[in-house]
Amino acid sequence: MVPVKKAAAKKTGAAKPAARKAAAKKPAAKPVRQTNKPAAAKAPQPALPGLETAEPVPAAVAETKPRKGEPPARRTAIDMAAAQREISVAEFFTKNRHLLGFDNPRKALLTTVKEAVDNALDACEEAGFLPELRVELIQTAENRFTVIIEDNGPGIVKAQAPKIFGKLLYGSKFHRLKQSRGQQGIGISAAAMYGQLTTGQPCKITSRIGAKHPAHYFEIMLNTQKNAPEVTRELEIEWQPEHGTKVEIALEAIFQRGKRSVEEYLDQVLVANPHVTLHYKAPDGDWSHRERATQQPPIEAVAIKPHPYGVELGMLMQMFKTTVARNVHGFLCHEFSRVGGGVANEICAAAKVPASRPPRNVTRQEAEALYTAIQQTKIQRPPTNCLSPIGEELMLAGLKRLVPDAELYTAVSRVPAVYRGNPFLVEAAVAYGGKLPCEEPAELIRFANRVPLQYQQSACAISKCVTGTMWRNYGLNQPKGALPIGPLVVTVHIASAWVPFTSESKEAIASYPEITKEMKLALQECGRRLGMHIRRQGRLADAEKKKSYIKTYIPQLVAALQDILKFNDKQRDKAVASLTDILERTRSID
């Protein structure tokens, strides 16, 4: 254990017992819990998108309806009911591990590192510590690795640790609207589960929440049937850091370098997170240390209430059930951002629903009328303090860490915009020239909430916007519908309280028109600055070329004159000198 010396450590005595991922405050909605109710009686849970597909129940019920006048079915509904049981989330994902990014051993290694790093950074930032991470990959057998990720975050209170690492869909970030890396509460527990499935080993956690507290060590297994943690070992141990968490997962994996590798991912993390210090040890190498490029922590994002435009009908109906408001008017004002008394009245009037109606009595039809009315009412844009952009200056600092010797760096941070009621903000930066390869397509680095995206590049809105930008206008070659060719690195970052990914594995961003518009504007601005630079370079090169031109052709011209006019070599030299002078003069005028 290497001690982590941090100024911030002084404050740790007062460190709130904030649990990472675990909700610090009580969430408005009930925590998601797997119940033991009979599956047939279970209503789809809106908080678990996609999981309804795992419920085979309605179809089974329909099939087994007894029919009069026909020979009795071979199996009765009662027989079949015996086979009908709940499918745990963990079981579902065991069979569908590709949905979470564990398709193959190579990707599994990346996803595991990525989930652990995302969590560590979120925790550090939320607690106000400048993150310092240690990432270590140890090869234990041909296809076996142990991943160790250690942070200097706030640590995890003893009671929460098992659930965080041993229960899927458990977390603090799903129920709030605020920019963070994790969203769903699946990632790290899925990584632990993958490790357990492939090696049979538990996930090992060491955590300490402050100097006055002891460090705890856990070994946690995940009961995939119950989606519940089982702590197989628990100790109080000596640990040097005053606060922080260390996660150790053994898994089946393959380590490779290059595209879509762990190392590329870590490099890119440093681009989007210039405030991070990283210590990294490859399976076949020594520790490498990269110091943070700035002491400035990211702007803290504030959790906001949902904006009415971003709420769907089902969600609205759910909210009517759980609200503490006593009438629809109060509900609208209290549960949403940017809804005041006037707007609430407007919505009720447009929906022809009495403002005084208690929310629990709102019928489905009325809810639908309210939903429609919301879409038609003019409501102020949501607040944007739920966002934490990187900022132009730090985008550049991050990019310089990756590409230290380019000719030009430029970054653009757009103002916040809104899609479906969700505020978001786009940032783009480019590095050009230097030692970057000239004949290859530009390198594109995509970020969502400071997390690098590595897979599904072609399906991503960012790629579509980069290939859809007319780089030719800025002096680069660009094959039709492809990335521009040239010594160029393009980075695009989208920050949002809710990033619209195309799948749970968070690999590509959906193409909402509002989002692509912002991306294009950011890229075009970068492009314009790049174009100015390239043109200036072109002019300088032209001037150089002209100079050598003069040297090359003046003697030729004078030699021809000498052929015709038969003057002597002294006169020839004089003419060359005079002509050089004439042309040099005109060049400086140009």
Add this chain to the structure above:
Amino acid sequence: MEKHDKKPAVTNAGDKRVIARITEEADGIYQRILKSQKPEISFPVRALSNVKYDERLGYFEIGRQKKHRTMSVGTIKTFAQTMRLMALSKELVETDDFATKRDAYYQSKNWEEARFDAQEESDAVMDDIEALFSTSGVSREELRYYPDEHGGQVAGQLIVIDRDWETKKTIRIDCTAFGSGAYSIPSSVEHFGFETKAKFILAIETGGMFQRLAAHNFWKKANCILVSMGGVPTRSCRRFIRRLSDEKKIPVYVFVDCDPYGIANIYRTLKVGSGNAAHVSRFFSVPKAHFLGVTPNDIEDFKLPTHPLKEIDIKRAKDALKNDPFFKRHKPWQKAIDKLMGMGVRAEQQALAKWGLNYVLDEYLPRKLREPGKFLP
């Protein structure tokens, strides 16, 4: 050119004039350099927009517009090449030799960085030099640059008086005596003499039609000289027809396809010259030429099979009506082109074969030749 290391003194007055002109141009540039002024050359602008058509003169004349090429970083290479080519020209005159355009291109390979990378480049510079000297009446042939292509083929009642290049002896060439072949016009025809009793020259667009007429001795029946142009006629072909018709005072009838290319490119270029080379029209145009056919009226009168006009045909025709001083001057031509556009078709001269392979010489040409007054101008 090692053979000609010793330069014989130039005695010929024409050659002396050429050398004087080249020296004058070079000295102009040299003097400006010595005075620290930017050297400059002025060329006449070579385009239809700088062309005058005078009906009495009968050919395109280049206008007064000049383009000034000032020496700068951008033009220094072209300047050097221009001066190099002029120096080569002077040497050719002094040694009484010549170079084809291709020869000149290869000569440039001795000029180190000023060499030409493709013949198009040397041709373009040569065109400029030609235009420059044409204003003082010096032709490209006098500068000793000869075209690579020879001129076309001749059959009929004509004796060409040529000379042997080495022995300088006179040679008489009888153009009726080539059997199934034909006499081929060389690249320079300045020194030719002619003997003929033919009544007209028939200039034919395609080699195929020429062969048919020559093989059936049409020249004997019609007492004429047949010339195959093979598309747009080369300079020497035009010069040959021009000199022959001028010296022997015989008319020229032109027989081409009925399409905008045959009319606006082949015929117009033969008769009055082209926009690009208006500076040489006075040497190469054939003002005595008249358009025998195929005319738009012929398509109807002889019920010829046709093809639809292509897009490029229509563009060419519109351009001729709008921008070409020759067609703008002649109402009958405007009517004919309008008519062709209205019909939307074109007809090749070989379309006459529809009525029999020899219909053209048994029927079409005799019928047309009965009324030469009706030929288009």
